[in-house]
Amino acid sequence: MKIAVCAKQIPDPAIAVSYEGGAISRPEEQVLDDTDRYGIEVALQLKEKFDAEVIVLSMGKLGTQKGIQQALQMGADKALVIEDDSLVNANSLMTSNVLSSMAKSAEADVIIFGTESSDGYSGVVPQQVSRYLNLPCISYVKGIEINDDTILTRQTITGSEKVTMPDKCVISVTASGVEPRYPNFKDIMAAKSKPVEVISISSIELTAIQNQEFVEINSISSDKSGEKHIDEGNSFNLIIEKLKEIKAI
Amino acid sequence: MKSLIIGETSKGTLSQGTLEIAGKLQSEGLDFHLVVIGSEDNPKIGGDTFNATYLKINSEELTLSSVADNINKIIKENSINMILASSTYIGRDITGFLSVDLNSSPVSNVVNFTLSGDDVMTTNSIDGGESEYITKVTSDYKLLIIRPKSFEPAEILLNENYESINIESNELTTSVYDVFVEEKTGPQLDDSKIVISAGRGMVEVDNLKYINELALKLNAAIGGTRAIVDAGWMPYSQQVGQTGKTVKPDVYIACGISGATQHQVGMKDSKYIIAINKDEEAPIFQIADLGIVGDTLNIIPKLIENL
């Protein structure tokens, strides 16, 4: 079995996202999106059971490749990466087009994602990739049990449901479904010698187009000048008074 | 602009998110075709002012790719050019599929939109709601995924007059089992007038008993931050924020919540925000109408006692 797991390098999430002409500003050093750690964990659990090969697919500014290394440190076998000027500020469909093409050339049976990236959070790339590749889409997976079959638990609006994982499919994994592993020193050293292959845009048949023009960013003056009080033991009264004042009680 | 809403059922009628999109289109004076996805029998989803098609799915199958095929047909037959869905699990799946068929990338997390000739201008909320990001969608097909609570719901007298299609499975259909429906009792996050949310500043999971008691006294729904959901204090269905629910109650009481932008996105439009946090500098105070700098574990028990 071959498993492709899509992973994105993002700016340090502790710092607020900033924009340059509508595109997210990307420093040389970006990190692995935490959201993707859940997908990688699922891929690695499948690898352990079925002796699969796990290939990281990543699109975007490469920079120092710190985030790619972090994915390999967790235990993926190799990475295919792509960076091109024409893909800066790519919309979700262009991204899916590229990732689908990479998954195909990697001959992946199962393609795993987080549900949405932390910086762009369009939240539709796994679905689009499944459609491009004509594979079943098992979205919002929040649990996995691997026995002879692999049982996936999906989050739904009313609760949850289970499906048996098809041999070939696309999966998106929600945060909190599995516990992503931490690499140890040995894993970190081992990652350095794992192959990272840079794919050329010319090998990809890009049919998706840019259909979104950035117009502007406006700051919304928040006219909220709320009151703030230091509690001296009776601020509960203040809360009750306010609740009465606004007729909430 | 010929519009189509991808709607969903809830308790035998249209979901809140569907009604919100219908409300926006009505207020813009735009006609729409409504397709509704659900597994219930004979829901009330039709109306006098629009055409509705019910796409009935089998709750024991995951077959949304087949649903998307049907919707694609309806789009073509009715020369639709704008397609709108609510940002739900189903809405995102279907819009994702259709975007490939129509070769048009969707705009996600839309909180507002306006028409400008043949183009659509969409608004996204960024920086925890402190800025808005405007995009012009220029393709023939425009796909918009709308964040819940962005628009006032339409007031429509709903009936049972609509076309109904039973969705057939296809080669991508997967069977589903062990369908678990979460018990929902008491006030719900989506429509409760008061929401009380807990964060890591409740210190220990046991202290959520205070949140429960307060909620009972105020007839409020209970939410939480991702930090405490990840810690297993609360189910995911109660998470408020970017990756959870969006709420817009009359009163939101944030108890021991720092107010990260990803949390704010889900609650900043509440009418009146009360925050209790021991850190005077906590970002939640920037959006609070009433901020109390103090210990949740001192203040909340007294509040309960005196209500």
Ligand SMILES: Cc1cc2nc3c(=O)[nH]c(=O)nc-3n(C[C@H](O)[C@H](O)[C@H](O)COP(=O)(O)OP(=O)(O)OC[C@H]3O[C@@H](n4cnc5c(N)ncnc54)[C@H](O)[C@@H]3O)c2cc1C
């Ligand atoms: C991609 C992404 C998506 C995310 N989505 C969400 C989301 O949907 N929802 C969400 O909530 N978060 C989300 N987050 C996480 C978010 O960034 C914050 O980490 C989270 O909201 C913090 O939760 P918290 O306020 O409970 O915890 P903390 O940030 O740890 O804050 C705890 C607060 O409690 C206060 N406190 C501690 N003890 C006391 C006490 N005794 N009395 C009073 N106050 C006290 C502290 O001063 C502090 O301000 C997301 C993050 C990312 C990267």
